[in-house]
Amino acid sequence: MNTAADFSPTLLPRLMPDAMRDALRVRFAERFVTSMAVREQHGRDESPFDAPPPEAVVFCESTEDVAFAVTTAAEHRVPVIPYGAGSSLEGHLLAVQGGVSVDVSRMNRVLQLDADDLTVTVQAGVTRLQLNREIKDSGLFFPIDPGADATLGGMSATRASGTNAVRYGTMRENVLALTVVTASGEVIRTGTRARKSSAGYDLTRLMVGSEGTLGVITEVTLKLHPLPESVAAAICSFDDAAAAVDTVIAIIQMGVPIARCELMDANAVIAVNAHDKLGLAEKPMLLMEFHGSEASVAEQAATVQELAAGHGGTAFQWATTPEERTRLWTARHHAFLSGLQLRPGCRAVTTDTCVPISGLAQAVTQALAEAEAAGIPHFIVGHVGDGNFHVAYLIDPALPEERETAERLNRQLVQRAIAAGGTCTGEHGIGLHKQDFLVDETGTGAVAMMRQIKQALDPHNIMNPGKIFSL
Numbered sequence: 001m002n003t004a005a006d007f008s009p010t011l012l013p014r015l016m017p018d019a020m021r022d023a024l025r026v027r028f029a030e031r032f033v034t035s036m037a038v039r040e041q042h043g044r045d046e047s048p049f050d051a052p053p054p055e056a057v058v059f060c061e062s063t064e065d066v067a068f069a070v071t072t073a074a075e076h077r078v079p080v081i082p083y084g085a086g087s088s089l090e091g092h093l094l095a096v097q098g099g100v101s102v103d104v105s106r107m108n109r110v111l112q113l114d115a116d117d118l119t120v121t122v123q124a125g126v127t128r129l130q131l132n133r134e135i136k137d138s139g140l141f142f143p144i145d146p147g148a149d150a151t152l153g154g155m156s157a158t159r160a161s162g163t164n165a166v167r168y169g170t171m172r173e174n175v176l177a178l179t180v181v182t183a184s185g186e187v188i189r190t191g192t193r194a195r196k197s198s199a200g201y202d203l204t205r206l207m208v209g210s211e212g213t214l215g216v217i218t219e220v221t222l223k224l225h226p227l228p229e230s231v232a233a234a235i236c237s238f239d240d241a242a243a244a245v246d247t248v249i250a251i252i253q254m255g256v257p258i259a260r261c262e263l264m265d266a267n268a269v270i271a272v273n274a275h276d277k278l279g280l281a282e283k284p285m286l287l288m289e290f291h292g293s294e295a296s297v298a299e300q301a302a303t304v305q306e307l308a309a310g311h312g313g314t315a316f317q318w319a320t321t322p323e324e325r326t327r328l329w330t331a332r333h334h335a336f337l338s339g340l341q342l343r344p345g346c347r348a349v350t351t352d353t354c355v356p357i358s359g360l361a362q363a364v365t366q367a368l369a370e371a372e373a374a375g376i377p378h379f380i381v382g383h384v385g386d387g388n389f390h391v392a393y394l395i396d397p398a399l400p401e402e403r404e405t406a407e408r409l410n411r412q413l414v415q416r417a418i419a420a421g422g423t424c425t426g427e428h429g430i431g432l433h434k435q436d437f438l439v440d441e442t443g444t445g446a447v448a449m450m451r452q453i454k455q456a457l458d459p460h461n462i463m464n465p466g467k468i469f470s471l
Helices: 018-031 034-040 063-076 130-134 152-157 203-205 241-253 267-275 294-310 322-333 335-340 357-374 400-419 435-442 445-459
Strands: 056-059 080-083 102-103 110-115 118-121 175-180 187-191 215-223 230-237 261-265 285-291 314-319 347-354 377-384 388-395
Touching: 018 056, 018 063, 018 400, 034 056, 063 080, 063 102, 063 215, 080 152, 080 215, 110 267, 118 347, 130 152, 152 215, 175 203, 187 215, 215 314, 215 400, 230 294, 230 322, 241 261, 241 285, 241 357, 261 267, 267 322, 267 335, 267 377, 285 294, 285 322, 294 314, 322 335, 335 347, 335 377, 335 388, 347 400, 357 377, 357 388, 357 400, 388 400, 400 435
Parallel strands: 056 102, 080 102
Antiparallel strands: 110 118, 118 215, 175 187, 175 215, 230 285, 230 314, 261 285, 261 377, 347 388, 377 388
16 A cells, blocks of 8 residues: 555655753643654544654643744754644645644633624634534534534634535635644734635635645634524435436526535445444435525425436435434434445545536546446545535555555546546545645646745745645
8 A cells, every 4th residue: 555655755754853852841741742652643544544653742732832832843843743633534644754743632612602793713622513512502503514523723724614515615614713823833813703804815714724734723713603493304315326416406506505415325325324224225315404494494395305306316205303313414424434334444545526516417427437347345425515525445455456446546536527627625635645636726836836835934844744735
């Protein structure tokens, strides 16, 4: 199997000098950890890449902690890798040039809820589920739902989205302001709680999606949304994935304000049936959710049911109680881990493309046909309401030829998406895996400009080096 180093052909690891270790140990005491078990935990994500772990892990509890750790690293020109929940899929947190992992998971306080303004400010280690538990009595919620219970700092850094993006947008639309520790250790604040601004460069948007390569996000101010009066979920099965996706296209083109619209292919349904004991029809399936007043939800649902029937949809089932909806969405969120159990001992090579909605059916059906022809176990899930879908190729890590096949399929899928006017990643980010695809998508001039920004803000290349592009 390839390693992370294969995707980051830059420098040798920059070792941490004793003076830096001593400074961090004095400041953090038992929160400065060098045990192999903890280092290995922080040197592995959900990607299929292998890399040596970081030399040390620092557990930060405040912006000041992060600033001290980064300032110390900057003095010795040692890499800093931000760490939240460890759920990234493209090798974002791998220490490919050594360094210290800055863990912000203990920075987990909700700092300020402004219910009248529909905003909240949180520390970067707060997770999306924690936030919604803590604000549930306000009548508001935070809608971005990537599946994993990721930290809001990590979700900002990767510009995450997920199942609700078709209605509520991505982190790009829902982050108003940030507190960031820069590569020199300086603390800056970008944005305000106001809903718009014309004041200078949009540094908030620059940091959202920067994957830890420009700074460490320590606080996030987010938009909140009113809890809908009525919520209903539905599932519908189809004979093939193309019919399911054609239904989605019709829903979007008719302007139905659907909140969530998820595709699971037959293999994904088989996996969640086995994992969650659901008994769903083992065919391609749409899982949908509608938000609004009781009347508007009923109108949306009736329209969607009619459209689905027109494309051969069957077994339309409703889930109106919170318990029924939670059961279905929990199974959907388990789809990745459930899918891994289709081939015990496997590792997943995942792809993540997003195409204009009109090209979605062709993109999905071609991906399925190629995977079937290659004989690689696989499954597809997708936030198809906004043209985004994921293929997981399940490979035997002891067989390099399977990895090569999966990467070939991934490359073909991404190249088609870019040719169709889409992107190489709708939400996972570039990390290690998609650096060549970034050049294909944006061109060498755009990537050169990104490099110039990186070099201006991080001249010694200590902030998560080797990710997005190599210098």
